[in-house]
Amino acid sequence: MASQRILGLGVIAAILISIFSAIYTAMLLNEARENINRINNNINNLSENILRISALASGAISSIETLNSSIRSIERGISSINNTVSSLGELVRASTEPHVSVKYARLFQIAYDGPAKIVRDAEGQKILLIPRTLSAQKDIVSLYTSRYAPDHVIYTPVERVILMSATQVSMILRLEDECRVNIVNTSILGIMWGKQYTWYVPKISDMLDKGVLRDYGPADNPNVEMIIASKPDLVVIYTYAGSPVFRTLKGSGLPVVVDNEYLENSLLGRFEWIKFLAVFFNLDGCAESLFARVESTIDGLRQLISNRAPVESLRPVVAWFSVFGGRIYASSPASYVVDAITMAGGRYAFIDIPYGSVSQELVVSRSQYIDVLIYSTSKEYGPKSIEELAKALSFVKDIKAVREGRVYVFAPTYWQLGTAYPEDIIRDLAKIFYPDIQNLAGWVLRFFEKLS
Structure with missing residues (x-):
């Protein structure tokens, strides 16, 4: 009996344990379910937060892009302003x-109009120059x-x-x-030369x-065709009667301008x-200063000569001519030659003869008064000595200058460099006319040579 009671109690205890285990398990499951629900809720909340963050990020990116676009627009505006300011600055400069x-x-x-220059050349063309x-x-x-309707x-x-x-x-x-600039090496393409003469400028030769x-x-x-192919932005030529070159070049659409300095009737x-x-090289100021210095130098030389020979009668009589094909080519009274002779303190022998129409008879009639003869050619093309000159032209042998050995010809550099150095031409002539003038005691002739 006792054993049966014990067994019965054990069964009851086992049942109770099972019941409590079931209840506990149910409680745990309940708790787990609640935890899962909370986790799901948290996940849902997290998803919503992520969506909100994504929306915010997308809005921020859009705002950043809008901001960048605005910045780029501002930069373009600033660049435009800078360009305008730069242009205004260039206009002012x-x-x-x-x-x-x-x-x-x-x-x-x-002529000048703001930043522009309006140039008239020797053919009357109107050329508008604008800063590059x-x-x-x-x-x-x-x-x-x-405003100007220019040719170029x-x-x-x-x-x-x-x-x-x-x-x-x-x-x-x-x-x-x-002007201390480099033009020939950087801007000059070439020269219309055709090997027709010798260059006496070593750099150019x-x-x-x-x-190069x-x-x-x-x-x-x-x-x-070669000129057109070179695509020049400037072609500088000279013109003379009967030459078709100007019309041909201009007709080809080339930017051709005419420099006829050789037709001017004064040295300066x-x-x-x-x-x-x-x-054309934007060297206006430098050229103006250079010209003023040269003009001042010549004025100084003229004053020096005036002190040396204050009256007309003390100044030498000068003949300036050459002979070709039996014809005498003498300088006209209204020429740069006579202007140079006068500035250097000489008197032109044929000042009263219009257009330089000088005959042999006229030269002979004035031969005793001609103190200096400038035979206007070089030794390369003319006489190399006074003796050779007198043999070729018998009418000159009685000229006072020939008898006294005061005959001069051009140095080889005269035609190529003389125009660019007028003050040295005046120095040369003053030295020739007044060999003992003190201020030119050490001066060596640059553009003339004395015949022996």
Whole structure:
């Protein structure tokens, strides 16, 4: 009996344990379910937060892009303002740079209008020069083009230039020296030369030999196709009666301008063409200063000569001519030659003869008064001695200057460099006319040679 009670109690205990275990398990499951629900709720909340964050991030990105677009727009505005300010600055700078004046030359003109220059060349062409830095400002270019209706619009400084004459080259070389710039090596493409004469400027001769400077053929028949192919932004030529070169080049659409300095009737008028060339390189101020110094130097020499020979009768009589084909080619009274003779303190022997129409008989009739004879050629093309001159031209043998050994010819450099150095021509002539003048005691003739 006792064992049965014990067994019964054990069964009851086991049942109770099972019931409590079931209840506990149910409680645990309940708790787990609640935890899962909480986790799900948290996940849902997290998802919602992530969505909200994503929306915020998307809005922020859009705002950033809008901000960047605004910044770029502002930068473009600033760039436009900077360009405008730069253009205005260039307008002000170009408008306030030193100008050139034309005092002696008759065959060209230069005027200024703000940053623009209006140039008239020897053929009457109107050339509008605009600073290269303003070339992109179409409104400005259009304004000046409509105002002046030019034959050519050229942007300065020019960068691709073709020249025709040796005197143009010498002017450019002097600008290089005086203005401390490099033009020939950087901006001159070549010269219309055609190997028709010898160069007495070593730098130019060497550059032509090496092909650094191109030879565009002779001045009277240049290679137009070659010139066009070179795409110059400036072609400088000279013209003379009957020459078709100007019409041909202009008809080809080339930016051709005419420099006829050789037709000027004064020494400084010829030299003043250096200003004409200078404006194309934006060297206006430098050219004006250079010209003023040369003019002042010549004025000083004239005063020196005036002190040496204060009255007309003390000044030597000078003949200046050459003979070709039996005809005497004497300088006209209204020529740069007579102007130079006068400035150097001489008296021209044929000042009363219009157009230089001098005969042999006239020379003979005045031979006893001619103190100095400038035979206007060089030894390369003319006499190498007085004896040779007298043999070739018998009518000169009785000229006082021939008898006294005061006969001079051009040095080889005269035609190529003389125009660019008028003060040295005056120094030479003053030394020839007054050999004992003290202030030129050490001066060595540069553009003339004495015949022995």
